[in-house]
Amino acid sequence: IEFVLAKDIDKTKIENIFGSTDLFGKARVLATENLFSGPKNKTRDEIIETIVKLLPSESEGYFVDWEEKELSKAEITKLGKNAIIKNLKLPNVLFSFLDGIAPGNVKENLQMFHEVLENSEPHSVFSMIIRQIRLLLLACDDELDSLAPWQAEKIKNQSKLFTKEKLITIFKQLLEIDYREKTSQSPFDIAGELDLLLTDI
Numbered sequence: 001i002e003f004v005l006a007k008d009i010d011k012t013k014i015e016n017i018f019g020s021t022d023l024f025g026k027a028r029v030l031a032t033e034n035l036f037s038g039p040k041n042k043t044r045d046e047i048i049e050t051i052v053k054l055l056p057s058e059s060e061g062y063f064v065d066w067e068e069k070e071l072s073k074a075e076i077t078k079l080g081k082n083a084i085i086k087n088l089k090l091p092n093v094l095f096s097f098l099d100g101i102a103p104g105n106v107k108e109n110l111q112m113f114h115e116v117l118e119n120s121e122p123h124s125v126f127s128m129i130i131r132q133i134r135l136l137l138l139a140c141d142d143e144l145d146s147l148a149p150w151q152a153e154k155i156k157n158q159s160k161l162f163t164k165e166k167l168i169t170i171f172k173q174l175l176e177i178d179y180r181e182k183t184s185q186s187p188f189d190i191a192g193e194l195d196l197l198l199t200d201i
Contacts, residue, residue: 002029004031014051018030029062035047035048049078093115093116097112105201123190
């Protein structure tokens with residue numbers, strides 16, 4: 001599996017991923033996110049055409065794209081008749097929670113977190129928190145080209161509430177939580193770990 005940022009996908013990368021064969025017969029996977037969310041242009045359309053054209057048979061290769069928005073009929077058509085589209089809508093309260101994460105906002109952070117847990121699985125919320133902190137870190141370096149302009153602006157405004165050092169610390173804490181969970185070294189479940197993290201923010 002090769003994850004490539006949407007802004008970095010080009011014909012050469014596609015050819016390298018799908019043009020080579022695996023000695024063990026494993027399928028090659030090109031994964032990205034928000035390929036359709038950036039500005040519409042000829043280059044993006046050519047990239048999508050190249051992926052559809054070079055994508056090997058199902059047993060040899062896959063292309064996976066995660067989008068924050070619902071694809072239009074025209075965009076789905078571009079992916080070809082073999083594309084599988086799954087609409088996995090997340091509750092609005094989850095995005096309100098993620099957008100509201102900020103220093104000195106402990107009570108609100110915890111309250112929203114527990115509202116989210118009423119309808120969402122704790123590990124999926126954990127993944128979304130990791131993604132949000134990663135985006136906030138990218139915003140510090142003005143590296144949000146893969147997001148739609150309105151999304152990038154929202155993330156930039158939120159990132160200004162943190163120092164870069166604080167975001168790096170939070171990201172390291174998330175890494176430690178992930179390690180403890182995977183090695184059964186945590187005395188708490190994932191929700192308990194996140195409670196402590198949000199209290200520390």
